[in-house]
Amino acid sequence: MLSVLKKRYIIPVAAAGILYVGASFKDNLFEVAKQIEIFTTLFKEVNMNYVDEINPAAIMDKAIKGMLADLDPYTVYFNEQDVVKFKINSTGEYTGIGAIINRKEGKLTIVEPYKDYPADKAGLKAGDEIIKIGDINLSDFKEDVGQLLKGAKNAKIDITYLRQGKTLKTELTLNEVALKAVPFFGMSDNKTGYIVLSQFNVKATTETKAALESLKASGATQIILDLRDNPGGLLNEAVNICNLFVPKGEVIVTTKSKIQKHNNTYMTTRDPVDTQIPLVVLVNGKSASASEIVAGALQDLDRAVVVGSRSFGKGLVQRPVDLTYGTQLKITISRYYTPSGRCIQALDYLHKDKDGKAVRTDATKYNEFKTRKGRKVYDGGGVSPDLEMDETKHSAIVEALVKNNGIFDFATEYYYKNPNLGGKIPTISDADFSSFKQFLKREKFTFDTETEMALKETLAAAKKEKIDDGIMQAYQQLLTALEKSETVLLDKSSTQIKNLLRDELIKRYQYKEGLYDYYIKNNPEIKRSTALLNNSAEYQKFLN
Incomplete structure (x- = not known):
């Protein structure tokens, strides 16, 4: 009986604690207290009186996650299991199979095996669909399948998979997987060094510095830093990457919030490697967060020419907050701003359209800012390149x-x-x-496409109302016309x-x-960047 009482009343007690903490930060204390009281009373009544046995933890988990989903996609709640499963390991090291995997529509597919890592050594290839792990059929497994592919170093896992219609088996041996922040660097010509920076983990600055110094020793007198498809990572690593190319004491990024303690200015603190070497930074629509800090800062300081297409526009800052019982909240606390004052964030999650999607700033409402030398740059989310290339844009x-x-x-x-x-x-x-x-x-x-989805929804509604026979001919004509249009677009x-x-x-x-x-x-972007660096007059024209 005691355990039941504990289960039923633990939420109100916890909520009271939340109320106490929240009171010091909220002006509208009464409204907060009122809403929490309504919620906890409702929760207690449902738990005690609902006709069937319910799972209080599962209901609360959905309630919290549903509430946060209305804010932005980066403010998220981790229950005890989530903390174990999804806690970010910023070292870039973990024990696993060494492959990118994707679970979609109930299928677990190998997207990309890393060379000489466990999945590759076991013979798994891109496109293989894993259907069984050990004795567990994935068609019957509804939980996070990633946990089945983790374990102690040298642990062995039996894998059954489909390849081109054939069922095959292999054995995986788990091992440490160390993902490099700089997976590649080399020379694009006899004087142009090229560095791929794929993520901002704790190794980012060390590996980028080593690559830069190695390339300079090999004769590189100009550098291309490739941040395309880089989703970001650690803020301090972004600052330190910039510090390789700019002097100590430069402002790289500021964060602004309604809460004073979250307003911060981040400056370079180290001696640079080279403040004069000509530099191009490559970005695209998948360059986000820390990538945008680096590209935006080097652009604002007139230290690099940015080439490619407008970056993603992820300028919201999160911090993890440990909660009770091993749970955690990752909450958005501020926004990023480049040295010129531009906000990186593209989407406004406080204002949504009729479909519930966050609103993007209209291009006609972008604000003008100035780089150190007075060049015009604009906000609106993300970093717009100095040299825009159509090759980086997907139709x-x-x-x-x-x-x-x-x-x-x-x-x-x-x-x-x-x-x-x-x-x-x-x-x-x-x-x-x-x-x-x-x-x-x-x-x-x-x-x-929106047209394709609308057409399908129309047919589904017609079938439900039993009027599909009457519109089927017209539907087929529209479908045929749509398919022809898609074929034309494919050819283009x-x-x-x-x-x-x-x-x-x-x-x-x-x-x-x-x-x-x-x-x-x-690669067209790398070739164009190399040509730009080889034309000193054109390069300097972008920076003046």
Whole structure:
């Protein structure tokens, strides 16, 4: 009986603690107290009186996560299990299988195995669908499957998987996986050094500095820093990366909040490596957070030319807060601002459209700021490059192909039909592109455009109302017209699609390392950046 009472009244007690703490920060104390009292009374009554046995922890978990979901996607609650599963390990080291995996629509697919790590050594390849781990069938497993692929170093795990319709088995041996912040660096020509910085973990500055010094020793007199697809990471590492190229005492980023203690200015504190070496920073729509701090600061300080396309626009700062019983809250506390005063954040989560989506600032309402030398730069979210390249932008049809695995799935089929390419660079011919379009049709690929979704919803509603027979002919005509339109759009984006297919296939045959080797001499953004650095007058023109 005591345990039942504890279970039923622990939330009100905990809530009282929240009220006490919250009171010191809230002016509207009465409204906070009122809402908490309503909630705890409701929770208690449901727990005591509902007709069936309920799970109080599960209900509370959903209630909290639902409440936070209305704020922004970065303010999240971790229950005890979440803390263990999702707590970020900023060292870049963990014990696991050494592969990117994706669980979508109940399927667990290998997206990319890392060379010489457990998944690769076990023979797993991109496109393999894991259907059984040990004795557990994944079709029956509704929890976080990632936990089944973790364990002690050298632990062995039996894996059953599907590959091109065949059921195969292998044994994985777990090992430490150390992800590099700088997975590649080299020379794009005899004087241009190229550094890929893929994440801002605790190794970011150390590895970037080592790469920079190595390239300079090899004759590099100018540098390309590639931050494309870098999702960000540790703030102090972003500041220290900038410090490699700017003097001690420079303001790199400020954070602003309604709470005074969260208003901070972050400055460089170390001796730089080289404050004069010409520098280009590459960004794209997947460069976020810490990547945007680096790109924005170096742009505002007129220290680098930014090349590519507008970055993601993630300028909200989070901090973890430990709660009771091993739970945790990651909460947005402030916004990032570049040295010129630009806000990096693109979406306004306080203001949402009729579909409940956060509003993006209209381009006509961007505010003008000035770099140190007086160049005009603008806010609106993210960092807009000094030299914008169309090659870095994906059309809507290409975004759909990437999002819904059209590129990935065709590459898987192509790989097994052409197993002997080895170290050769795949060439995607017009015939291959035609095969790709046929593949999409055969697999009934859906682009999920707004028009396509609306058409499907109309048919579903018609079937529900039993009037679908009357509109079926018109529906088929619209569907045919839509498919023709999508085919036209595919043809218009054929060059971009071919390039994405080639890049995906290079990873299949030569891992990510092979893709970097190819990029350094052939990627349009890198080639353009190299040419810009080799033309001193053009380079300086961007900075003056």
